[in-house]
């Protein structure tokens with residue numbers, strides 16, 4: 001059995017593991033894929049103190065740091081269920097897909113999130129070759145170029161405003177007949193000279209030359225006409241889905257499915273903490289996830305020293 005068992009091996013889980021292990025308590029980490037979303041990232045240029053690195057290189061560094069402290073690492077395993085301890089201070093059960101059960105006095109949930117895809121031809125092929133999901137991360141790569149944003153909710157409109165200050169032009173495509181973002185954001189967007197907005201626009205395909213994307217095709221859902229845009233990049237902004245399917249009914253989730261936490265990463269279950277993209281903490285970024293993971297581990301340690309075994 002573990003004192004702390006961390007579920008998820010992205011930046012949040014790795015930071016939690018390092019902080020927990022450094023307290024000298026028995027720490028385990030179970031992850032489907034160590035590194036999490038950073039394994040899908042080409043360049044990382046905003047992890048402070050690291051000018052520039054690549055996703056898989058960053059993920060390998062996370063794993064090396066965790067291994068250095070002798071943490072028990074279980075990868076390629078998916079958690080199917082969490083069962084809370086029967087009494088405070090008791091053991092929670094973490095059930096894996098393969099049926100194995102891991103016991104721990106405290107659990108840190110760090111299962112991250114995934115960007116919702118548009119599911120059109122070319123999207124997968126040109127991922128990281130023009131198709132992007134994070135304006136804070138990849139916006140500067142498109143400086144002086146033409147890009148599109150797909151999605152006219154708050155995140156899409158915020159992304160378009162953000163990008164308009166960096167790139168040459170932004171075309172925003174919204175499937176519905178109007179933008180769904182807050183009026184103040186829509187007004188701001190409309191005031192920007194290098195932004196074009198198309199509503200009723202259904203994206204059909206991301207086009208490219210086999211190496212990188214060069215544009216997209218969309219259909220006007222009212223007139224039926226098809227259009228082609230020449231673009232260096234497209235930001236897909238139709239939602240970030242937290243990986244909490246296995247937790248439904250176990251603890252409190254927001255209406256978006258995020259784990260609700262307080263400032264100390266407590267969830268609604270005693271002895272269960274959460275950190276990173278899977279939680280209600282705003283701004284889904286590596287450095288934020290890592291900071292939250294550290295905080296969750298310190299809170300778990302605090303819980304362990306204050307809660308005697310039953």
Ligand code: FAD
Nearest residue numbers: 008009010011012032033036037079112137276277285286
């Ligand atoms: P994740 O990285 O999502 O890790 C989740 C972990 O949980 C993984 O190990 C996963 O395998 C595991 N897991 C999930 N479900 C289960 C389960 N049921 N059982 C077991 N394990 C499970 N941020 C930046 O700061 N800078 C960037 O440049 C940047 N670029 C990005 C580019 C792309 C393409 C993407 C997708 C994201 C980018 N981000 C960037 C965002 C950043 O990657 C995330 O904010 C960060 O990885 C979140 O860390 P996390 O640990 O909370 O979750």
